[in-house]
Amino acid sequence: MTPSAPGDDGRDPRTDAELVAAHVAGDPDAFGEVVRRHRDRLWAVALRTTGDREEAADAVQDALVSALRAADRFRGDSAVTTWLHRIVVNACLDRARRRAVRPTRPLEEEVGPGGDDSVRTGAALAVVPDQTPSVQTRLDVTGALARLPEAQRAALVLVDMYDVPVAEAAEILGVAVGTVKSRCSRGRSALAEILGAAGNR
Amino acid sequence: MRTGDDERDDGDDAAAFDAPPAPEQHVRDLLRAAAAQDTAMPADVAARLEAALAAARVDGGVASLGQRRRARRFNRVLAAAAAVVVLGGGAVAAQQASPFGAGGRGSASSAAAGAADEGALPGVVERKDAAGTGTEGTGAEDTGSAETAGTLVVRSGNDYADQASLADAATVVLAGSGAPLTATRTPLSAPEDAQAGGDPLVAQALGCVQVLGVGAASVVGVDLAQWRGTAAAVVVSRAGGDTVRATVVALDCVPGADPLATADVPVPAA
Structure with a gap:
């Protein structure tokens, strides 16, 4: 910025x-x-x-x-x-x-036919690695993002989505630089897990 | 999946930030790709925003130092006017008490007079019900029953300067509440309701209560006052035992704003 x-x-x-x-x-x-x-x-x-x-x-x-x-x-x-x-x-x-x-x-969610609300539009769809992210995959990742704790989500949104420097993100969020890095790292890991689990389903 | 407590500055996580494993790097790429697809603020949202900003400008806009000084003068005038109302009400009450006085239920002014007679603190007490419609009266007369109680808003106009003086704010609010601390109270009125009721100051005060994150059930009342010359809301809430907490927040608080001051005050013996 x-x-x-x-x-x-x-x-x-x-x-x-x-x-x-x-x-x-x-x-x-x-x-x-x-x-x-x-x-x-x-x-x-x-x-x-x-x-x-x-x-x-x-x-x-x-x-x-x-x-x-x-x-x-x-x-x-x-x-x-x-x-x-x-x-x-x-x-x-x-x-x-x-x-x-x-x-x-x-989010505008669609509950699965059996009432399984884990089958949501977005988070539960597959990720296809090694390809240019498709529109569907982008929907997946933003849906999955919404499932993270808000503090992790905010850090990922600023740093990973919008390239806000970590120091500036720390200032925006009112936390230490290390905390922003930690939140981003944990958030990425959680997203990978959510998306991976969805892809294996 | 570690989504729990992330407040700790974990060295391993910080290291993984700089050199993420392949799956996490892939997530990063996905996030970036998603951001690249962002569109501009939708026209309807932009129009709403423009309208809100225009209204805020008309409503006073930025609180410049000059305006704050004018607001301070206005508050002094308001306090003086409130005192006049109290004194005038006293005259009306005296007239009503005389054999020639009008009977029936007193007006807000006469109620204020009653409070003056009973040594209540000057100022207007306004109670916002769920519909945002206020009723004026005095703390002494308004007993704050569960049927009518919303958020108690007292306009003392006092200028509190230090933590010790916040005991006065607690006294003002407790006197206004007219109810024991254990009394059941209804939840906070929504700021939107107060705004709809036509009182932006009360709406702002209620908004600041939410910004502070004070639990609605613990709020005893709010004093619209000043803190070192700046318009402020003093939120009085139960702090456990025989203690209340007075928390000062600027009336033009923004989300995430910190309190200007906090003081725990023992509840005066009845």
């Missing part, structure tokens, strides 16, 4: 940090420009982290409204994108925790 994304194609040339400062100073359009620059990535991260479209939409909305209101507390110690990702990921994890208390079906 780059700290700023000034455009040379007619977009606002200011850096993210300059836009946030302008927003705090009263520029009514500045925060919207920051959001437009990063909303697709924030959306993708939220969608993968929550595994649910509506939850992701609500989490991104809540997070960005909070960021808009609390922008004066952004000190510039980290990149604006890191700050926004931190707020969005925390909103997703917060929702996941609340959902764990009041469980709902997190």
Whole structure:
């Protein structure tokens, strides 16, 4: 993630940090420009982290409204994108925790004919190694991802899916670098096991 | 499959991160391939987001230092107005108590007067029921029965500066609750309900209770106040035994926000 994304194609040339400062100073359009620059990535991260479209939409909305209101507390110690990702990921994890208390079906799942809900669209389908990942395999891995504990899922989403540097992911998640590595490693291992078991079924 | 406690910084796991075995490297490739297929934020979600941000801007936007100072002044005015209501209510109550006073059930103002007479702390007590509709009155009169109790929201407007002063917040809320700690209470009202009820401050306070992760069943009430000059919610919850915990959170809390201060306060003897 780059700290700023000034455009040379007619977009606002200011850096993210300059836009946030302008927003705090009263520029009514500045925060919207920051959001437009990063909303697709924030959306993708939220969608993968929550595994649910509506939850992701609500989490991104809540997070960005909070960021808009609390922008004066952004000190510039980290990149604006890191700050926004931190707020969005925390909103997703917060929702996941609340959902764990009041469980709902997190994904659009299909229960097997015998009522075996392990036969789900996504996680229970086979992985075919040694091939370019097919559309079906990509669905498998994202379905399997949704079965991991949210902390592991968030680490994998940031580091393995979106190439966020480990140190930055640690900052976003508020944990040590070693913890991010550990979560990623365990998450990959768990995913391999889920997908392997499904492939052998 | 190890999906359990992953908080530990396991050296082996960290080493495996840098040089993953083949199956895990394959998982990595799959994840990357899945990410490459991501699409932009859907138009309906983007439109909702734009609308929410526009509403937030109208609703006050960023809380700049200047605005916070203005908010502080506004809170002082609000506190003064509340005091006026209490005093005015006292006059009404006195009139009602006289042979020429109107009979029947008192208004919110007269209820406030009752509290003033009984030495209750000034301020408006608002109880949010499940539908988000508040009822105003005083803690002394509002006994907080299980039938009507939701989340108790007290607007003291006090500016708490240190942990010791949080005992006052606990006192304000306990006085407002008017119910013993063992009383059955209904779960927290949802912030959305409070928002629907037309009070964004109460909605924000309830949202901050959720952000703090304080168990709904343990919440005694919330004091809408200030912490060192900044708008804050003081969440008073049961801490076990004869103790309550006062947890301060900024009213513009964001998900994952840490409390600004916490203090355990012994429950004053009745």
